[in-house]
Amino acid sequence: xxxGGRKRMxxxxxxxxxxxxxxNADGEEIGMITGVEHGTAHVDPxxxxxxxxxxxxxxxxxxxxxxALDDDNVDSITDDEVRLQRM
Numbered sequence: 001x002x003x004g005g006r007k008r009m010x011x012x013x014x015x016x017x018x019x020x021x022x023x024n025a026d027g028e029e030i031g032m033i034t035g036v037e038h039g040t041a042h043v044d045p046x047x048x049x050x051x052x053x054x055x056x057x058x059x060x061x062x063x064x065x066x067x068a069l070d071d072d073n074v075d076s077i078t079d080d081e082v083r084l085q086r087m
Contacts, residue, residue: 011041013033013040013069014039015036017033017077020032020077020081020082022043022084023083024053024087027083030049030053031043032044033082034066040068041069045066045067057087
């Protein structure tokens, strides 16, 4: 991949991933990684994402501050962003 990207089948997020944008397959931002705990990224979702996107990501109710990002949803990780697979 170009641009310092790396494709991982099962991402193990690190502190280096904190602060990266999380984008959907079309490149639209859906949130930002605010922390990493035990290899799992926690995302602060963009307030404008729809309930259907939240549901597809397994993020449930909109009253949580952050949500765990399921590794199965990740397509690729670059120096600047985490791109999700098409849902």
